[in-house]
Amino acid sequence: KRKPAFSTGLKHNWRVLLLEAQQRIREVEAEGRLIVFTDGSSIIHDDIGPVAGFGAYFGSKLDFSDFVPTREQQSNNRAELRALLKCLQIVSSLDSHTCWAFAIDSKYVVDGATGGAASWRESYWVTKSGKGASHIDLWLEILPLLEALGRRAHVFHVHSHINLYGNDQADALANKGRESSPLFSYLLPGTSPSKRRKVDIPHVSEVFVVMSSDEELNLSYQSAKKRFKDSGARICDSPRPHRSPTPSPSSPSDFECDTPEPPESQDFPT
Numbered sequence: 001k002r003k004p005a006f007s008t009g010l011k012h013n014w015r016v017l018l019l020e021a022q023q024r025i026r027e028v029e030a031e032g033r034l035i036v037f038t039d040g041s042s043i044i045h046d047d048i049g050p051v052a053g054f055g056a057y058f059g060s061k062l063d064f065s066d067f068v069p070t071r072e073q074q075s076n077n078r079a080e081l082r083a084l085l086k087c088l089q090i091v092s093s094l095d096s097h098t099c100w101a102f103a104i105d106s107k108y109v110v111d112g113a114t115g116g117a118a119s120w121r122e123s124y125w126v127t128k129s130g131k132g133a134s135h136i137d138l139w140l141e142i143l144p145l146l147e148a149l150g151r152r153a154h155v156f157h158v159h160s161h162i163n164l165y166g167n168d169q170a171d172a173l174a175n176k177g178r179e180s181s182p183l184f185s186y187l188l189p190g191t192s193p194s195k196r197r198k199v200d201i202p203h204v205s206e207v208f209v210v211m212s213s214d215e216e217l218n219l220s221y222q223s224a225k226k227r228f229k230d231s232g233a234r235i236c237d238s239p240r241p242h243r244s245p246t247p248s249p250s251s252p253s254d255f256e257c258d259t260p261e262p263p264e265s266q267d268f269p270t
Contacts, residue, residue, distance in 0.1 A: 014162040021158045025103070025166075033101040033154060034058075036087050037166035040079025040106065041174035042068075050074035051181045054083035055173025057166050062090060065177035074183075079174065080106040081138040084113065088145035088153070099152045105160035105167055113155040117143055 028035060042052035052074040055065035064086065068079050084102060091100050104110050112120075120126065120133040121143065127133055146153055158167055 014159075017159045018162045018164055021103075021162065021164050021167075024156060024158070028101045028154065028156065031099065031101075031154075033099040035101045035103055035166065036091075037103045037158075037170035038080070038083035038087055039104075039160075039167065039170035039174040040076050040081075040083050041171070041178045042074055042076040042079055043178065048183050051178055051183050052076065052079040053174055053176070053178025053181060054079040054086070055170055055175075055177050056083050056087050057169040057173060059166070063169075063173060064090075065173040065180070067177050067181035067183075070181065070183055077106065077108050078135055078138070079178075080104065080109045081135055081142065083170075083174070084109055084155075085138060085142050085145075088142060088149070091153070092145055092149065097152075099154070100149070101154040101156060103156060103158045103166060105158055107157060110155055110157040112139065113142065113146060 025035060037057040038054070039056070040052065040054040042050050044050045052068040053066065054068065055063070057063055066082070066086070068074055068082055072078060084104065087102060091098070102113075104113075117133070117139045119128075121139070125133040125136050133139070146155075158164060160167060160171065
């Protein structure tokens with residue numbers, strides 16, 4: 001006899017994951033928190049290599065999309081971290097009594113933001129497996145912001161591509177940010193190599209690709225050379241300067257969250 005569709009792999013069925021995510025969102029909203037969905041996007045293009053962007057959906061005019069700076073590694077993890085960092089910078093400048101929750105579909109970012117990165121910092125950026133931690137520069141910016149917000153900032157994981165409205169909106173914003181990258185200006189789409197134009201990246205006179213020892217770049221030295229050849233960029237092998245870990249600011253023990261009226265678009269469709 002044929003087994004029912006849900007008899008195996010139940011936890012991997014997108015409908016079940018969607019229901020779990022919606023239940024988690026209701027629980028977070030019941031705590032009086034405003035939910036922000038963040039996402040990163042990275043795609044490898046045949047001619048220019050990987051290009052990354054990020055975005056966040058607040059359900060209000062605070063929504064944003066942007067590209068990962070061209071001098072940085074164009075990876076999905078870096079895009080996800082950039083999205084969280086910009087969100088933290090935004091909410092830190094707003095009302096100090098509002099509580100926030102960040103719904104992120106990257107396990108790497110969620111694990112790091114909920115204790116992993118703080119542990120790496122205590123062990124001088126060495127992970128439990130004995131390897132050097134990646135993206136230290138961004139974690140050094142993210143951790144102080146999280147610690148300053150204390151319990152007013154909550155980070156939790158949601159699965160991607162399960163028709164969860166907020167996550168889908170963040171995904172669209174991340175794609176929009178990726179497509180706005182100046183890296184695309186190097187080529188005229190659909191033209192042969194002989195007809196490609198030389199275009200300078202706006203506001204960038206020199207592009208440095210730092211081959212760092214603490215993270216693996218997904219661009220090799222030779223591909224980076226080819227990528228920036230037309231712009232007259234200089235390729236630099238200098239190591240990333242050492243930065244000592246910053247002390248953790250103490251989180252407030254007592255705080256009171258306002259329960260703000262969420263914007264209309266915060267009533268996410270189910």
